[in-house]
Amino acid sequence: MKVPAWRRLLRPGAVPVALVLLGWLALPYFDHIPQYKLPHLAQVGSDLWGLARSGALWAALGDSMGRLGTAFVLGAAAGVLVGLAVTLSRSLNDFLMPVIAFFNAIAGIAWIPMAIVWFGFGSGPVIFVIANNVFFIVLYNTLLGAESIPAIMYDAVRVLGGYRRLTMVREVLVPGAMVGVLSGLRTGLAFAWRALVAVEMIAASNGLGYLSIQASRVFDGATVVSVILVIGAVWVVMDRVLLRPIERVTVRRWGMVGQTDF
Amino acid sequence: MVGIGTAAPVLPGPARARPAGRVGHGVALVGKALLPFVVLVGLWQASALALGLSNYLYPRPALVLRTFGVLVQHGVLLSYTETSMWRWFVGVAAGAGLAVPVALVLTFYRPVARMMFPLINFFTAIVELAWIPLFVLWFGYGFKVIVLSIAYVTFFPVLANTMTGITQIPRTSIHAARTLGANRWQMALHVLLPGSLPGTVTGVRTGAGYGFRSLIGAEMIAAQSGLGYMIFESRANQLTQRTIAGMITIGVLWLVIDRLYLRSIEKATVQRWGMQRRAPR
Numbered sequence: 001m002k003v004p005a006w007r008r009l010l011r012p013g014a015v016p017v018a019l020v021l022l023g024w025l026a027l028p029y030f031d032h033i034p035q036y037k038l039p040h041l042a043q044v045g046s047d048l049w050g051l052a053r054s055g056a057l058w059a060a061l062g063d064s065m066g067r068l069g070t071a072f073v074l075g076a077a078a079g080v081l082v083g084l085a086v087t088l089s090r091s092l093n094d095f096l097m098p099v100i101a102f103f104n105a106i107a108g109i110a111w112i113p114m115a116i117v118w119f120g121f122g123s124g125p126v127i128f129v130i131a132n133n134v135f136f137i138v139l140y141n142t143l144l145g146a147e148s149i150p151a152i153m154y155d156a157v158r159v160l161g162g163y164r165r166l167t168m169v170r171e172v173l174v175p176g177a178m179v180g181v182l183s184g185l186r187t188g189l190a191f192a193w194r195a196l197v198a199v200e201m202i203a204a205s206n207g208l209g210y211l212s213i214q215a216s217r218v219f220d221g222a223t224v225v226s227v228i229l230v231i232g233a234v235w236v237v238m239d240r241v242l243l244r245p246i247e248r249v250t251v252r253r254w255g256m257v258g259q260t261d262f
Numbered sequence: 263m264v265g266i267g268t269a270a271p272v273l274p275g276p277a278r279a280r281p282a283g284r285v286g287h288g289v290a291l292v293g294k295a296l297l298p299f300v301v302l303v304g305l306w307q308a309s310a311l312a313l314g315l316s317n318y319l320y321p322r323p324a325l326v327l328r329t330f331g332v333l334v335q336h337g338v339l340l341s342y343t344e345t346s347m348w349r350w351f352v353g354v355a356a357g358a359g360l361a362v363p364v365a366l367v368l369t370f371y372r373p374v375a376r377m378m379f380p381l382i383n384f385f386t387a388i389v390e391l392a393w394i395p396l397f398v399l400w401f402g403y404g405f406k407v408i409v410l411s412i413a414y415v416t417f418f419p420v421l422a423n424t425m426t427g428i429t430q431i432p433r434t435s436i437h438a439a440r441t442l443g444a445n446r447w448q449m450a451l452h453v454l455l456p457g458s459l460p461g462t463v464t465g466v467r468t469g470a471g472y473g474f475r476s477l478i479g480a481e482m483i484a485a486q487s488g489l490g491y492m493i494f495e496s497r498a499n500q501l502t503q504r505t506i507a508g509m510i511t512i513g514v515l516w517l518v519i520d521r522l523y524l525r526s527i528e529k530a531t532v533q534r535w536g537m538q539r540r541a542p543r
Contacts, residue, residue: 201391
């Protein structure tokens with residue numbers, strides 16, 4: 001049964017949300033907290049409206065999403081390619097895996113200073129660090145996917161005459177590793193988003209993260225809170241529009257168990 | 263003829279378990295693991311010579327090694343590592359310590375849980391580092407901001423995994439405790455807490471990993487000490503060899519924490535209380 005949108009507001013889940021909002025609304029009558037520390041709801045609302053009207057919000061959002069997209073594509077493509085290559089060659093695997101494990105341990109964020117040295121402040125370091133982040137996640141998940149292919153599949157293709165390596169790659173490895181690749185893309189996007197805001201705060205001169213840290217420097221609490229709300233909202237939308245559908249497809253197609261979720 | 267036995271199985275997966283063997287085998291294994299790093303440093307040195315970039319843009323391995331010596335000698339590295347680890351530890355402990363009781367309460371009061379989920383989901387959706395500008399407005403730079411963002415990011419995976427852990431406790435254990443007259447308190451203490459431990463530990467390991475990244479990021483934005491601060495400030499002072507030394511320290515530190523401590527704790531917990539492993543990443 002389809003529930004109309006307004007009816008959903010009456011669900012029990014709306015109660016705590018409403019309480020939080022009410023508490024926030026009531027704050028001016030009780031508090032001695034300065035505006036810049038915890039701006040009033042109305043203040044945040046008008047700030048958000050102002051940001052949207054002036055186009056600053058859309059510009060920042062556009063910058064951030066553009067970087068996210070570029071970095072994600074670069075990192076994911078490299079991750080899948082290296083993942084497949086490492087799977088195909090045992091010696092390459094033995095040689096590369098310790099190095100990969102080490103570089104994976106250097107959290108993507110730790111590359112920020114060097115990325116600034118190499119690319120200067122702006123989009124360069126942001127894209128580098130996030131692509132780096134995505135690369136390792138997609139790589140490990142591709143390996144996991146390839147590992148989960150039962151050996152019998154290879155034997156089956158071999159029996160049927162597919163003894164060329166390329167045939168194996170096309171018929172077994174790529175489709176078999178696909179589950180891993182897809183879950184890697186999903187996790188990778190989530191991590192990319194986490195990192196994006198942080199890197200923008202440190203190494204960019206525009207975008208959502210920069211907007212927020214700059215506001216904090218001039219004690220503009222309303223903008224800081226506005227950006228936090230926008231960041232939450234963008235993630236909810238991305239999750240619904242991009243990630244959930246990917247998960248549904250993988251679960252339906254390969255019967256994979258979904259990630260722990262509320 | 264295509265022989266099943268004759269074609270060497272080149273494809274199937276990496277990381278096969280090798281049979282544990284003689285002492286010489288162990289030495290060979292260590293050598294095998296070190297070799298790639300030796301080659302890596304060789305490539306680093308060779309490329310530095312070939313590219314001829316300045317030490318600022320591309321510090322040489324020898325310089326980084328010497329910098330390590332200097333940083334250790336002056337006690338900077340140790341003291342910053344200590345500062346960072348303490349922040350990380352307090353943050354993870356606070357986040358996990360808060361998440362477990364919340365998970366128990368949400369398990370006991372299902373209607374409350376259903377009410378809380380949308381709110382929890384929304385806060386999960388907000389990246390912890392996005393809070394930092396606000397935390398800075400509240401507390402200024404330093405310890406509180408960093409610990410708070412680590413605790414924030416640890417809280418959610420521990421909560422989710424503990425709740426999953428509780429739902430995977432066999433019904434019979436719960437029924438048995440109830441039959442024997444356990445009250446809520448006893449149920450929590452003797453059945454739910456130990457039963458959910460594998461989930462909690464998995465959550466803590468995930469959260470600790472997020473927290474470690476968060477630590478480095480937060481220290482770059484809002485600290486005057488710690489490893490994150492060191493790698494960031496060194497760049498501003500044109501001392502990128504210190505940045506590289508710091509990055510290597512961060513990588514080794516995380517490998518040690520994860521491999522030696524977190525993984526073995528998880529394994530021990532799963533063996534003792536768990537039925538099976540869940541959600542590896």
